[in-house]
Amino acid sequence: MFATEQGRDALLLRTTVSKKTPISLVPDPVEGVRLPEEQGGLPPRIAEYLARHEVPSPCLIVDVDIIEHNYVSLNRALPLAKIYYAVKANPAREVVARLAALGSHFDTASPNEIDLCLELGVPASRVSYGNTIKKQADIASAYTKGVRLFAFDSAEELEKIAHVAPDASVYCRVLMLCAGAEWPLSRKFGCTLEMARDLLRKARDLGLDPYGVSFHVGSQQTDLHQWDIALGQTADLFAQLKSDGIELRMLNLGGGFPARYRARVNPVEAYAEAVKIALVRRFGHDIPEIIIEPGRSIAGDSGVIQAEVVLTAHKGDEDGRRWVYLDIGKFSGLAETMDEAIKYRFMTPHDGGETVPVVIAGPTCDSADILYEKTPYRMPARLKAGDKVLILSTGAYTTTYSAVNFNGFAPLETICI
Incomplete structure (x- = not known):
């Protein structure tokens, strides 16, 4: 505990923030560490690694x-x-x-x-x-x-x-x-x-x-x-x-x-x-x-999952949304999409073009394996089976939620760089 009034005053001084002083959304970087240009962006070292290496899908890449x-x-x-x-x-x-x-x-x-x-x-x-x-x-x-x-x-x-x-x-x-x-x-x-x-x-x-x-x-x-x-x-x-x-x-x-x-x-x-x-x-x-x-x-922000589109399909239902099935779902690392609580960001090879409303789901034979149905998500209209999709800020609570062998799918692999 603080034994003196000076100790308390020092803490008070450190906790005082002027309303006129803007707070940066990105902390001062630790020397030598390369961060995304924007909060939530793709980490540069992970981008370089994906460009230079064949990575299995799905796979979590973590920049330590x-x-x-x-x-x-x-x-x-x-x-x-x-x-x-x-x-x-x-x-x-x-x-x-x-x-x-x-x-x-x-x-x-x-x-x-x-x-x-x-x-x-x-x-x-x-x-x-x-x-x-x-x-x-x-x-x-x-x-x-x-x-x-x-x-x-x-x-x-x-x-x-x-x-x-x-x-x-x-x-x-x-x-x-x-x-x-x-x-x-x-x-x-x-x-x-x-x-x-x-x-x-x-x-x-x-x-x-x-x-x-x-x-x-x-x-x-x-x-x-x-x-x-x-x-x-x-x-x-x-x-x-x-x-x-x-x-x-x-x-x-x-x-x-x-x-x-x-x-x-x-x-x-x-x-x-x-x-x-x-x-x-x-x-x-x-x-x-x-x-x-x-x-x-x-x-969380240290990791990116590379996944693959397994199927895109329409069901003939009234809302007309396109279903996008990935090779990763609730049982292979994305359990925190339960009740659509944690809402991940996605990057695809076709970003910047026309988008359509989608339902995003996993690959297993379980009706609970739907990631986002109530939350409005849009993905590129050109997205197709075989395309790679990056799921950002997935460094936390993904591999530890991945099932050992549900439906025969292997646990989520991790590569640390």
């Missing part, structure tokens, strides 16, 4: 330099926070290794993700087991390997941790409504604030270290005010527990920072400013240790 750029940019914008990269966003060894070399911490959801981090030389002290739904044997395994930081959101999970990970540091995830998020994370994760207070007292009584609280305002959050709402609620919880004799030391803000999909988004600096201002407003001089768990904002 952009991973580094996004990490460093976030670290610069929000220096008071420790970054725990959400491994589930993209667990490619090249991605994790680059972030490990940069000093990142890691948020893990399974024993395999923990093992990956440890194999790549990440100290167990830089690993958090952030899944609130864990087998007791997996908790014990992580503890044996040196992991000491565990999330929970129920009495039953807390008791499992106490049984096999004595003296571990634990943090309780509280429930948020996730208004403004394109990919909400409410209901399944988190507990009420009242329950969190009881559980953290129980953690103390069980001999664990009640280290802190976490929340998640929803993935791809578009409303910057949501962090202020969440921090207001958690600040009250900190104060209540302090009156119970429990001094919480850590606040985990989760993720929510965006990638660039169909709609333009605020730059990471704007998100960081919103968080810093809210922290000062809600915690004043007593800002605890801050953790963030970005995944999408680190990996």
